[in-house]
C-alpha cells in the first residue's frame with residue numbers, strides 16, 4: 001500500500017466536495033486546503049460550468065475561478081474538467097494563463113461549448129435574467145443546446161486541442177491504482193434542477209450523484225462525500241429563502257457579500273437546518289465542512305484547533321452534528337487556506 005495517502009487510518013481515494021446550500025458555501029477554499037494537504041493525483045471539476053465562481057487566495061492573489069479547479073494550488077495535481085461541465089473557451093484559456101497551469105490541464109473532449117449566442121440569449125431573456133436571476137453566463141441556453149443535441153463539443157474547438165483528454169479514463173485509472181482523486185463540485189443543493197427550489201434553480205442537478213456522473217465516476221467508486229455549509233446562508237438571484245434576514249440585520253452582524261461571477265449583492269440568512277438535513281440525505285454526506293465560522297463568531301477568527309474556538313462556536317458545531325448526524329471534520333475560520341480546524345484524524 002506504500003504510497004497510498006492514509007487519513008485517520010483509512011485510505012482516501014475518491015472524495016466529492018459538494019455544496020449544501022445555494023452555492024457560495026466556500027467550497028473553493030476547502031478544496032484548496034484539501035488539495036494542499038491530501039495531495040491528490042487529480043482534481044476534477046464537475047457541476048454546471050462558468051456560472052460558478054470558486055474563490056481562493058493564493059500567494060497574495062485572489063482567484064475567482066470559473067473553470068479551472070481551485071485545487072490548482074497543489075502543483076502535483078492534474079487538473080481536469082469532466083464531460084458534464086460546460087466550457088467557455090475564452091474563460092478557460094484566460095484562467096489557464098492566470099494560474100500558470102498549461103501543462104497539467106485536461107478538458108474532456110465531450111464538454112459542451114458555450115457560444116456567444118448562448119450568452120446573448122441568457123442575458124436578453126426576460127425569464128432567465130429577469131425572473132430567475134441567472135448569472136448571464138450562457139449556461140442555461142448551452143445546456144438546452146446540449147439536450148437538443150445541437151451543441152458543439154470541446155473536441156471540435158481548435159484552440160482547445162492541446163488540452164483535450166479522456167477525463168473519465170484518467171480519473172478511474174487513478175482511483176483503481178489507489179491514487180487520491182478529488183471531485184470539485186460547484187453550485188449547491190438548493191440550486192439543483194431536481195431537488196432545489198424550482199424554477200429558481202440552475203440548469204442541472206447539483207447533488208453528489210450528478211457531480212460524480214459529470215466526471216464519469218460510478219457511485220460505487222466514491223468513498224466520501226464532503227458536504228460544505230456556510231455557518232449562515234446566502235443566496236444570489238431570485239427564489240425562496242425561508243431563513244432570510246433583512247440586509248440591515250446582516251450588516252449589523254458584519255456580513256456583506258457580493259457574487260464572484262456577477263458582483264451582485266448576496267441575500268443573507270440564518271443557518272437553515274431543514275434545508276441542511278435534506279441536503280445531507282440527497283447527497284449521502286459522509287463528512288461536513290463548515291465555513292465562515294469566523295464571520296458568525298468573531299473570536300473564532302484564524303483558529304486552527306478545536307480548543308482555540310470560542311464556546312458559542314463549539315456549541316454551534318455540536319448542534320450541527322447532533323441535528324444532521326454526520327461528523328463535522330473541517331472548519332474554516334478565515335480566508336487564508338491554512339485557517340482551518342482539521343479534525344479528520346480524530347473523527348474518521
Ligand code: IMP
Nearest residue numbers: 023051052133134135187201202236237
Ligand atoms: P444560471 O445557473 O446562470 O442559469 O442561474 C440560475 C440561478 O442559479 C441563479 O439564481 C444564479 O444566481 C444561481 N447560480 C448558478 N450558479 C451559481 C453559483 O455558483 N453560486 C451561486 N449561485 C449560482
Ligand code: MG
Nearest residue numbers: 024053054260
Ligand atoms: Mg461562488
